[in-house]
Amino acid sequence: MSTITSARPETATPGATAARRRRLRARRLEPFAYIAPAFVALAVIIGYPVFNAIGTSFLNASLLRPGQDTFAGLANYSNLFASPTFWTVTARTLVWAGAALVVQVGLGLLIATTLNKRLLARGAIRTTLIVPWVVPTVLVALIWRFLLDPVSGPINSVLRSSGLLDDPPVWLADPTWALPVLVLISAWKWTPFTAVILLAGMQQIPPEQYEAAMVDGASPWQRFFHVTIPSIRTSLALVTLTTISGAINNFNGIWMFTRGGPVGATEILTTYAYRTAFMEFDFGKASAISVVIFVLMMVLAVTYFYVVEGRKGEKR
């Protein structure tokens, strides 16, 4: 696919010049006819709210006093940056994203490398592995809350009956355990998919490259670092960025499992913003928090664009 660029029909069709000129003129506006419907939808439902949220972050805005917003300047931001809670939550968000990256991409690489070997029924294995990814989060929450149920859940009863732990934690209600458990459950849902993307990348590598490396006497580790990793750079960049952005943006999973609790142990920026908006009704402060998330995400988006799309553009 990489070799095909958006070729221009005129250059390839030496036709009647008049008709060609007419088509060229129509062409200036023509692309917008195709793109406009989608962009109108995007502008109304995504574009406008983004600017609106940025604007609201400079207001004293509350759901409790509709229509009485006043200009607050940078007060929302200065209050936020002065609050220790904000920094704790930001730090936790970064830890959460970092843990997701290490577990999901690290484990994903390991799984993909393993499955890249000759395997019986590889298609069936790959298909089974992505099931957690297509299953809605609410079902993941249902299943894992049942498995981890402190009283009737099978995990704790196995721990108890096997004598491993006489008094197993109440996992999701335990401030020490809640976040690590959520990291693992989220990895259960996402790692297989990461692995499938990386596997797809690995399968594009011509076997000759490995054979050449083997002739040169490269060890399996050397082959992994000098052949596999450089060859799947694009897939790796993609899963790295989607994993980080998915973790920073995660709301559903955390909300359905713990709502940011117990005692704030799983609160990240998104749940913090939601709580501030819809439970404390402080839209101004909530918008300021969401602008912080937004800035984090845009850094990632621009990076993605230049890593993946920028490289393609150079070839053109």
Place this chain on the structure above:
Amino acid sequence: MRRTRTRASFGAHLVAVVLILGTVLPFLWMLVSSFKTPSELNGVDKRLLPSGLFLGNYTKLLDTNFLTYFGNSVIVAAATTIVALLLAILAGYGFARFTFIGNRGMLLVVVAAQMFPAVMLAIPLFITVKNLGLLDSLVGLVVVYVSFALPFCIWLMRNYFLAVPVETEEAALIDGCTRFRALWRVVLPPALPGVMAAAVFTIIQVWEEFLYANTFIDTDSKRTLSVGLNSLIGEFTTDWGRLLAAGVLVMIPVLLIFGYLQRYVTQIAGGGVKG
């Protein structure tokens, strides 16, 4: 060399078996447990497998609005997918075949739009949807979901259209076909796997979505599956039987759609990676 391959493949199979078990066991446990009687579920009656096919959990589930949630999700998913695909095919084609002012900038917008924090948009969207008079309605959800599915669908369609040789539509244009007709008749058929992949992506997203459905819908009978099921989890934390039965029913269509469309799922990933 052959010997190392055989050895490696034994280890690989072992890893594969462990992974499959880790993936499948939780679902299997849900299925099996959904047929357990309350005393078996509570651990009063200790046994690994249910004593019989107890259907009480399923019949109890019908006392709730579960089937309504289910229907709502199906309606919203179908409507969203159709509208999003129509818009994405047009826009994807526009990006793939034309070079125009702002081309790269708009493409950047498309990529960036996928990454806007959902929570950030929740507050202003709540107000917009309210102003449009679409609060507490499935139509409102469809409008919002279409826009959220669009960026990735456009991106995917663009990449698929880039792979369709320009010569095919040139031939159609020379034959007097308009470009618009050529798109549907000649360019779209070879890009059909892309359309399917975009459809899968959209359906999965709608099935999954919780935040907006939770914020925009008030009436219980208009809730979608995510919100409805989550409210059941909250309400009946101890009644695992009924919840597990619901989980099994949610799983069935997911598996059916997935089984039919699974080969396109990997192409969703490919759509972003290719190039």
